[in-house]
Amino acid sequence: MGHVLRASEGFSERQDLLGKDRADFADARFLLVGLAQLALETSDYPTATGYLLRASEAAPSSWRYHEQLAEAYLNQQQYEQAQKHAQRALELGKERAAGAHFALARIFVHDDPERQ
Numbered sequence: 001m002g003h004v005l006r007a008s009e010g011f012s013e014r015q016d017l018l019g020k021d022r023a024d025f026a027d028a029r030f031l032l033v034g035l036a037q038l039a040l041e042t043s044d045y046p047t048a049t050g051y052l053l054r055a056s057e058a059a060p061s062s063w064r065y066h067e068q069l070a071e072a073y074l075n076q077q078q079y080e081q082a083q084k085h086a087q088r089a090l091e092l093g094k095e096r097a098a099g100a101h102f103a104l105a106r107i108f109v110h111d112d113p114e115r116q
Contacts, residue, residue: 029058029065036068045075063093063100070103083107 032055039048049072056065066089073082082103089100 029055045072048072061092063089063097066092067097067099070100074103074106079107079110
């Protein structure tokens with residue numbers, strides 16, 4: 001693999017690494033999730049969504065990626081997509097997907113503001 005990602009490396013450097021050395025990674029989904037996390041930390045929700053979608057395609061049975069997608073979509077006020085991914089996280093993760101319950105509650109309140 002030849003590359004070690006350090007916390008001190010910048011977001012763009014990590015993006016470059018993904019683009020150049022993708023073939024070197026036996027399982028790039030962890031790198032994708034790391035890039036998504038960095039994007040979430042800087043409130044770059046569209047970028048985070050893109051990485052998380054790619055990670056969920058690489059690991060379709062991962063409830064965590066769907067839970068994170070629900071949160072990213074919520075932050076973009078894309079409630080239908082958020083609900084879709086929150087429900088998928090619950091299907092896959094059952095009781096472990098507690099964040100998906102919270103996302104669905106936020107969607108529910110948004111859809112009916114009188115319930116706040």
